[in-house]
Amino acid sequence: MMARSNSHDRLRRLELLAAQLKQEGFCTIKDLALSHDVSERTIARDLQLMREQGLPIEADRGRGGGVRLDRHWGIGRLNLSYAEAVDLLISISVAEQMKSPIFLASLASIRRQLVASFSAEKRERVDRLKSRILIGETASTFVQTSVVSTNGKAVQKLHQGFLDQTNLTILYEDERSKVTTREIEAHYLLLNYPIWYVLAVDHFRGALRTFRCDRILSAELTSTRFRTLPRASFAQPLEGNVLLK
Template identity: 65%
Template sequence: MARADTPSRLRRLELLAVQLKQDGHCTVKDLAQQHGVSPRTIARDLALMRDHQGMQIDADRGRGGGLRLDRNWGVGRLNLTYGDAVDLLISIAVAQQMNSPMFLANLDSVRRQLVASFSAEKRKKVDQLKSRILVGMTASTYVQASAHAPPKRVVQALHQAFIGQELLEIAYQREDGETSKRRIEPHYLLLKYPVWYVVAVDHLRGVPRTFRCDRIMSATRTDQSFRLQKPEAFGPDLAKGELSV
């Protein structure tokens, strides 16, 4: 098995600390499978956490036992990857756009700290991403009644294609139940709470279309990029978050 580089190992140590704090019965074998490394590598990681980071890692012996981090131990400061920080920053922006009065007191402070952690170039990219996420009116009760959470694999593929401006191949189920294959450019995301829509160029018809994310049955990335179009290309209501869907 290939030796991991230093950044990968540091990230794995952070995740291990969180897992041991939250999970009551982690085993070396389970942790090795989850992180894609050998049990020996996990054992070395645990030894490093004990000997050099001073973490109190307890081991329960016998059947049903496992590893855990002492409950009185904190996991330290929070380290986020660039992708994690972008997702959190965008989530904060969406929450602020929704104008919910609850739990917003410190969001602006958190947002400023996240922004300050980015380079000028990355801040520009994040601002562009934020401008592509719109919040409109709450979905009608009719729409909400039929809405459900999209499959996780669909969400992941759509998320990556949206950020990377990458064409996406999807299987889409219409309201009447008919399913069709589409090839789309995911330009914008629109939230009409609690339902998300992707505003895209549909290559099947060569025109802008809006798709309900929970009706996307499958999604596959293509590694083919597209050039972002301005909101005006999708109609005057897009910039207002009032797109008719």
């Protein structure tokens, strides 16, 4: 199982490396290693394998040089992971909710093509997950003034716990600046632009609660899984929101 996982991780890393080298121009091996959280030796082996597969990787031998894909080389068909596909579809839904006339023209077509490229299994998984992501009305001006910068690592853990339906231990700061530790089940995500909320079971309180993502100071995954509750269970936190299906 470990070998299979490592093989999958490497194949995915090779895809991302090709896209990164095509898009960003010259990149140093050190920067690539940091970006993908692997050793410089691993990146060097990956680049050699990519060359053996026929990818035209150029090297700049000058001071501070790096490597890149030939600018005239296409990287082929877009191959999104499950999480990436969901993120893209959510982004399209959010853009449509913003009702910007400049960007709406092609979004429906893009969504259809994206969904059509999925396998039947991936379409089913994406549909289930999309039903747990709710787009509401824009937040009031008063609420928007209280928005703070989100913790990137905490959001990444929240994203994973939400996708995998795994409990999270979070450090949360409420509107009175009181910080508490909670164990939550992230059942639904709600966007009242620009603020994301988590509709969750809060084991600390033994009740259903709503948490603002920008007030989550840290998050860690636990080993406990949960089953999604019906949306109707969160009727009270959702009261007053106009939601899209």
